Amino acid sequence: xxxxxxxxxxxxxxxxxxxxxxxxxxxxxxxxxxxxxxxxxxxxxxxxxxxxxxxxxxxxxxxxxxxxxxxxxxxxxxxxxxxxxxxxxxxxxxxxxxxxxxxxxxxxxxxxxxxxxxxxxxxxxxxxxxxxxxxxxxxxxxxxxxxxxxxxxxxxxxxxxxxxxxxxxxxxxxxxxxxxxxxxxxxxxxxxxxxxxxxxxxxxxxxx
Amino acid sequence: xxxxxxxxxxxxxxxxxxxxxxxxxxxxxxxxxxxxxxxxxxxxxxxxxxxxxxxxxxxxxxxxxxxxxxxxxxxxxxxxxxxxxxxxxxxxxxxxxxxxxxxxxxxxxxxxxxxxxxxxxxxxxxxxxxxxxxxxxxxxxxxxxxxxxxxxxxxxxxxxxxxxxxxxxxxxxxxxxxxxxxxxxxxxxxxxxxxxxxxxxxxxxxxx
Amino acid sequence: xxxxxxxxxxxxxxxxxxxxxxxxxxxxxxxxxxxxxxxxxxxxxxxxxxxxxxxxxxxxxxxxxxxxxxxxxxxxxxxxxxxxxxxxxxxxxxxxxxxxxxxxxxxxxxxxxxxxxxxxxxxxxxxxxxxxxxxxxxxxxxxxxxxxxxxxxxxxxxxxxxxxxxxxxxxxxxxxxxxxxxxxxxxxxxxxxxxxxxxxxxxxxxxx
Numbered sequence: 001x002x003x004x005x006x007x008x009x010x011x012x013x014x015x016x017x018x019x020x021x022x023x024x025x026x027x028x029x030x031x032x033x034x035x036x037x038x039x040x041x042x043x044x045x046x047x048x049x050x051x052x053x054x055x056x057x058x059x060x061x062x063x064x065x066x067x068x069x070x071x072x073x074x075x076x077x078x079x080x081x082x083x084x085x086x087x088x089x090x091x092x093x094x095x096x097x098x099x100x101x102x103x104x105x106x107x108x109x110x111x112x113x114x115x116x117x118x119x120x121x122x123x124x125x126x127x128x129x130x131x132x133x134x135x136x137x138x139x140x141x142x143x144x145x146x147x148x149x150x151x152x153x154x155x156x157x158x159x160x161x162x163x164x165x166x167x168x169x170x171x172x173x174x175x176x177x178x179x180x181x182x183x184x185x186x187x188x189x190x191x192x193x194x195x196x197x198x199x200x201x202x203x204x205x206x207x208x
Numbered sequence: 209x210x211x212x213x214x215x216x217x218x219x220x221x222x223x224x225x226x227x228x229x230x231x232x233x234x235x236x237x238x239x240x241x242x243x244x245x246x247x248x249x250x251x252x253x254x255x256x257x258x259x260x261x262x263x264x265x266x267x268x269x270x271x272x273x274x275x276x277x278x279x280x281x282x283x284x285x286x287x288x289x290x291x292x293x294x295x296x297x298x299x300x301x302x303x304x305x306x307x308x309x310x311x312x313x314x315x316x317x318x319x320x321x322x323x324x325x326x327x328x329x330x331x332x333x334x335x336x337x338x339x340x341x342x343x344x345x346x347x348x349x350x351x352x353x354x355x356x357x358x359x360x361x362x363x364x365x366x367x368x369x370x371x372x373x374x375x376x377x378x379x380x381x382x383x384x385x386x387x388x389x390x391x392x393x394x395x396x397x398x399x400x401x402x403x404x405x406x407x408x409x410x411x412x413x414x415x416x
Numbered sequence: 417x418x419x420x421x422x423x424x425x426x427x428x429x430x431x432x433x434x435x436x437x438x439x440x441x442x443x444x445x446x447x448x449x450x451x452x453x454x455x456x457x458x459x460x461x462x463x464x465x466x467x468x469x470x471x472x473x474x475x476x477x478x479x480x481x482x483x484x485x486x487x488x489x490x491x492x493x494x495x496x497x498x499x500x501x502x503x504x505x506x507x508x509x510x511x512x513x514x515x516x517x518x519x520x521x522x523x524x525x526x527x528x529x530x531x532x533x534x535x536x537x538x539x540x541x542x543x544x545x546x547x548x549x550x551x552x553x554x555x556x557x558x559x560x561x562x563x564x565x566x567x568x569x570x571x572x573x574x575x576x577x578x579x580x581x582x583x584x585x586x587x588x589x590x591x592x593x594x595x596x597x598x599x600x601x602x603x604x605x606x607x608x609x610x611x612x613x614x615x616x617x618x619x620x621x622x623x624x
Contacts, residue, residue: 066621079618101580163389164309173381174583177592181579202287205274371597372517375590384593410495413482 012078013136015061019085020132022054023193024125026092030118030186033099034110040100047096054089058082077203084196088128091189092121095182102178108171111179113162117186120155124148124193131200141204148197155190159183220286221344223269227293228340230262231401232333234300238326238394241307242318252301252308259301266294285411292404296336299397300329303390310386316379319387321370325394328363332356332401339408349412356405363398367391428494429552431477435501436548438470439609440541442508446534446602449515450526460509460516467509474502493619500612504544507605508537511598518594524587527595529578533602536571540564540609547616557620564613571606575599 029046032038061082065075099105131144162183166176237254240246269290273283307313339352370391374384445462448454477498481491515521547560578599582592 062617062621075621076618079621098576098579101576102583160306160309163306167310167382167386169382173589174585174592176382176385178583198291201270202284205270205283205287368514368517371514375518375594377590381589384590406499409478410492413478413495414491 012061012064013132015057015064016081016085017129017132017136018057019054019061019082019089020125020128022050022057023085023088023092023196024122024129026050026089027118027121027125027189030092030096031122033096033118034105034115040096040103040105044093044097044100047093051089051093054086058086073203077199081196081199081203084192084199087192088189088196091185091192095185095189098178098182098185102181104175104178104182107175108179111162111165113158113165114179114183114186116158117155117162117183117190120151120158121186121189121193124151124155124190127151128193128196131197135200141200145197145201148194152190152194155187159187159190220269220272221340223265223272224289224293225337225340225344226265227262227269227290227297228333228336228404230258230265231293231296231300231404232330232337234258234297235326235329235333235397238300238304239330241304241326242313242323248304248308248311248313252305255301255304259297262294262297266290281411282414285407285414289404289407289411292400292407295400296397296404299393299400303393303397306386306390306393310389312383312386312390315383316387319370319373321366321373322387322391322394324366325363325370325391325398328359328366329394329397329401332359332363332398335359336401336404339405343408349408353405353409356402360398360402363395367395367398428477428480429548431473431480432497432501433545433548433552435470435473435477435498435505436541436544436612438466438473439501439504439508439612440538440545442466442505443534443537443541443605446508446512447538449512449534450521450531456512456516456519456521460513463509463512467505470502470505474498489619493615497612497615497619500608500615503608504605504612507601507608511601511605514594514598514601518597520591520594520598523591524595527578527581529574529581530595530599530602532574533571533578533599533606536567536574537602537605537609540567540571540606543567544609544612547613551616557616561613561617564610568606568610571603575603575606 026047029043029050032043062079065078127144127147131141131148134141134144163180166179166183171179234255237251237258240251270287273286335352335355339349339356342349342352371388374387374391379387442463445459445466448459478495481494543560543563547557547564550557550560579596582595582599587595
């Protein structure tokens with residue numbers, strides 16, 4: 001389906017497009033998670049910076065929603081959309097910061113399933129950016145819901161397989177607990193990306 | 209109170225009735241959790257099958273909501289109701305699949321509190337099926353909210369007592385972690401059942 | 417901004433004011449968490465009593481919303497607000513009850529970060545009470561959102577630093593798991609306090 005109410009308030013789209021780009025940038029930065037090239041503190045700082053930038057953007061969006069009497073979609077939905085994009089960035093920042101705080105990669109190399117979780121998150125970031133461009137242009141969005149659902153399923157499977165490894169006796173208990181906290185944040189980031197897609201779908205259903 | 213808007217769109221009720229039956233069937237299947245009779249892979253496969261079936265049903269519901277201009281209740285609420293019934297099935301499937309993946313019952317017998325969690329979930333499933341039949345028939349639903357709240361409290365107490373056992377030193381640490389992940393999914397399934405009841409209650413409040 | 421629709425239904429404000437006071441009282445009581453002066457059973461009983469009292473209040477609110485045709489704000493929002501205040505109390509009760517059930521402080525003294533989490537929750541409780549008085553009086557609420565956001569950030573940092581300590585090798589594994597469960601509830605209580613503030617903000621945006 002297509003969202004036809006496009007031209008009324010172009011600046012409001014701009015917020016979502018920028019928030020989607022922040023989420024994608026945060027996911028992209030996590031490609032360095034556990035790498036020897038970027039220190040964990042540097043990576044955490046970079047993610048904290050993106051998170052602050054997105055917090056300000058979300059705040060600005062709320063102020064704008066507050067001041068704008070005609071919004072292209074239901075005001076509650078626009079709130080929800082801003083808030084869910086913000087959740088994505090929060091979980092990605094948490095993954096980087098917990099990695100810095102707990103230092104699991106001082107003891108072990110990153111498990112492959114954890115790196116694969118990050119790869120899926122990068123795909124979800126790129127997909128979300130494209131989807132918001134499509135939304136602003138009034139293009140069909142069905143592929144977005146299908147693909148984000150499929151990527152979230154992939155992330156979920158990787159998370160489960162990571163836990164099989166973590167519970168398999170390969171690591172010390174405290175390392176298991178540290179890696180699980182980080183993997184939980186990555187899993188929640190993937191869920192949050194899918195909730196963004198679901199929110200866009202719910203908006204589209206109403207507007208169609 | 210009674211929902212009086214009953215006759216407008218009987219097919220839409222049918223979706224919820226079917227989703228409730230899927231949730232009840234999933235809970236019923238978990239009676240085999242940790243039993244020697246059903247292999248853990250077979251149980252996981254059965255739950256995955258119910259989950260896929262319910263995913264398709266939920267997708268169909270969303271399409272129908274999208275295409276139907278007059279819905280018996282608020283469209284957002286019907287979305288929410290479908291989504292929450294789907295959450296129940298997702299958590300029940302996760303409990304079965306994690307049991308298969310982590311294989312805790314290769315090492316220990318299921319703790320009694322975990323089996324009791326499943327019993328409460330089966331009661332919640334049966335209650336939910338009855339409630340959606342009552343909803344479609346326009347019968348009073350107050351008992352549903354009271355009973356689902358009481359069963360959720362029971363599930364919560366069992367979960368807490370299971371954790372007392374898990375943290376009591378009886379099991380190896382990795383077994384504790386595995387059983388806790390499975391128990392978490394069962395606890396979230398009970399919460400999700402109660403959220404279904406709360407959503408029905410919120411709809412009833414608006415319609416009354 | 418200011419909420420101007422104040423005078424229509426003064427009794428409905430009374431529910432929120434009372435729920436806010438219950439939340440503050442629950443947070444205040446947790447000052448005794450891990451202290452030798454109050455037994456853990458006594459503290460758990462006190463929190464269970466507050467939680468039951470708030471459950472009844474929330475139930476009464478729902479009945480009132482159900483029976484009242486003109487509400488000062490959107491009915492869904494009032495539901496949500498009652499439900500989120502109830503979440504605060506639920507998590508605070510859980511922290512006290514899990515402390516009683518798991519008895520971590522039979523083996524170790526409470527980590528300083530856990531006690532600091534409780535201090536922040538007491539500030540959030542006091543802030544929330546003031547905010548609902550301001551809401552009923554039609555006073556500006558911007559400071560409430562800013563301060564609750566800042567306190568929630570502080571709670572979040574304390575939680576992360578607590579996990580650094582818990583994963584640092586200072587405690588036995590089962591003690592780590594017990595303390596983490598309790599800290600999780602405190603962290604969720606802080607999140608729930610912030611969600612109350614966000615809900616009030618969303619209502620204010622609509623009404624302004």
